[in-house]
Amino acid sequence: MTDDDIIIAHADALRKAIAENDVNVDREVRRLSRRGFIVAGAAAVAAYGGWKFLRLASREGDVPWPLRRGLETNEKLSETYFRTARLSRTFPASAITNARINGGVGLQPNYDPANWRLRVEGIAGQPPATLTLSDVKSFPRRDMTTELRCIEGWSIVVHWTGTRLADLMAKFSPPSGTRYVAMESPGRGYYVGLDMLSCLHPQTLLAYELNGAPLTWQHGAPLRLAMPVKYGYKQIKRIETIRYTDVRPADFWGDRGYDWYAGH
Structure with missing residues (x-):
């Protein structure tokens, strides 16, 4: 070949x-x-x-019940691992960012700060109490620089000044065993339901200053909730009513399908 x-x-x-x-x-x-x-x-x-x-599927709280069960499971896990001794991270002043404005539900345009009063209801053995901003400021002043997280995925680092909610609750005490706190803006334009342990957390403030200046109208003047253990939609602006209750309170975004507990 x-x-x-x-x-x-x-x-x-x-x-x-x-x-x-x-x-x-x-x-x-x-x-x-x-x-x-x-x-x-x-x-x-x-x-x-x-x-x-x-x-x-039938709906509960504006979402199908299977999704609601998922939210409830997440809520139970968050509650199980929550500890009042666990503090959210604090930051140096150099980490402070511009305070982003997000959400204006419950902020009436005709608001007159001179007429604002805070009403505390459900006090043990007492009628409701009415406080001015000066009354709120008479409690020990607290400062903290923490992260505010939004459920939408963004976050900012801001400096809060205010009164510990726990200090106010020590003077205007709820009945023993009370499990929840409800808060509302004027006319119930916005409302949140909160668990008692989160309200007693040492970093939960009734804030009247943001980044060293009095709260602006957009940020909830004269008084708002600063609660770094919760997402931003729980941190109600322009608080007018605080109510102690044994019935889990309604929640503006919880009624619209969001997690009621909202811890992170």
């Missing part, structure tokens, strides 16, 4: 191997394509079934 015959024979063998490989590849591609189509179809059917199930 000449060298040319050997080359031709090798070329024929190579072409045959390539042809067989092409057949195998084509067969595998068709198999995988059919399998992928079946899997994709099954996934689409399952997704549609899940969507339809959620859409038709």
